[in-house]
Amino acid sequence: MGVFDYSREALDNLKIDDPGILDRLVDFEHARAVHLKKDRSKRDKRISLKEAVAEFVQDGDVVLDTGFGYVRTCIQSHFEIMRQGKKDLQMIGAPNTNQSYMIVTGSVRYSHNSYTGAEMRGTDRNYTRQLKTGKVRILSEWSHGGIAQGLKAAQLGSPGVLSKQMLGSDIVKYNPYLKVIHNPLKKEPDPSLFIPALYPDVTFIHVQAADKFGNAYIYGPTVNDLAGAAASRKVIITAEEIVPEMDIRLNKKGSIIPFFYADAVVELPYGALPGSMPGYYYWPRQWWEKLMRFSAINEENIGTFLDEWVFGTKDQIEFLEKLGGAKWMIEARRQTKAAEGDNEDIDFSYQEYTVNNDPGIFY
């Protein structure tokens, strides 16, 4: 028998008869032991993305989706995980939009679900289909804030937090990790939700700049990544640019992930594609519209789409060529700079993807 006393109601509702599968995410002792054994030396950790995925992603790992859905998210690392045929991963994240296409090829088998979708691009019909055919099993339901608090609890160095989120909702009935208890300091009953500290196995974080040791600088929303980096057993930093350590020390004040969390550093320009990267590139918006409105609607379309964009490219450079190459790069940089700074003279309008209007170049 395991050491964790999961919510019986949630296990039954989720039809989980092998609760051991839930342990790694909350196994603090194991995560601490892994952290203690990490090589502390300040050494050059640069390797290729292929090497990083091969070495640090094991079948069955709990993977944290980082950034914000498709903002500074390590999507090219997800694609490499798929290309290498990694299997049976558990995906957690707030949001975890990107698990959907990873289910199709069997890379993701289990979901700790908070939000799977692309906002106003419409419902992700691929996810519905994968769920119904049993290709993905939901192991726990969360709100965004619940996952944020679980990762933050790990970063704080706490077994968990008491939260006022999710109380009374059906999410609690579909999450074996959550327990309603009462605030012990209140005389009157005061229901509060215990959220355990969350410890993913492996986390890829795409950043604007990192040094070769793994000090990593984030510009724009950090979302849950500072906490995720502190919690995760294995951390791979992928960066738009590798910079000297002194540049981080002197110029990159703000959101920094310290080098000793990092197991590997990958120089990976355009590593957030097809997401956006603050300071570097705007979204290929039509790519997401095509995925959600055309490719996600049936098994054949999604297969063709993944064959073309994931398995038909060997790296992010070929992916970039397919999007539109130099012409795309120039426009995407112009748009993100304008959106972050002064956009008065820039036109952000574009033609949305429709079945009858496949633009070939994806702005």
Added chain:
Amino acid sequence: MKNHAPANPLEILAYIISAQIKDNTIVYVGTGLPMVAGILARKTHAPNITMVYESGGQDPIQGGMPWSVGGPFTWRKSPVIMEMAYSFGQCYNGYVDIAFLGFAQVDMYGNVNTHMIGNDFHQPKARLTGSGGNNDLTSLSQNMVLVGLQTPEKFPEKVDFITSVGHLRGGNTRKEAGLPGNGPIAVISQCGVFDFEPKTKRMRVKTLHPGMTLDIAQMCTGFELLKPQGEIPLTPMPSSDIIEILRTEVDPGGVFTSLPQA
């Protein structure tokens, strides 16, 4: 060239949402119409509001319409961008006055579903996004306003999955579950504006949009709507000046306020 066309339903909705916003408040917005409404409020009756977003951006200097809640326009030139846990923490700590969100279903007690349609979790008719920040904001914000289309399927007596607790089973049950804040104070649809009767916490008609009748609103609802005492007031409509501001300054590209072309 001035566009004198009468306000379309989305423009009217944006105006009605904006009317919920008081000046000098902190407003938590999602993308889409709520964001249009926030900016419209700032340009009209509420110039001193501060907008906060779930990806962490807050108090941005207004740019264009964001394509995503994590997009640059939600943190454009922001003095600070919060981590997600702290952004929701501000709601719990009493720094957010009002929040606006959508729904797939809302029931007679203002409980929200964004998880699934159907009654089998493992074989849903449709699996939807899941909570995202919907539960967090509905649980924590002082006042919640829900915005969406009204049909009997989207306004059932009981939602298929309680993603976010509104007034739970009515009466005092929201508080008894341990939740802070007032929960949903208004639901805004194409039919009218609805509030919740203070004792039972059941959904009640507050105002109807011009051209709507109680019968039509009831036909669009899967449960019995409560009626206020006396005559039901009409929802105030935007003046032509406000529509002009909406079209020229707030959403000039019509990203969220133009009707889809057939």
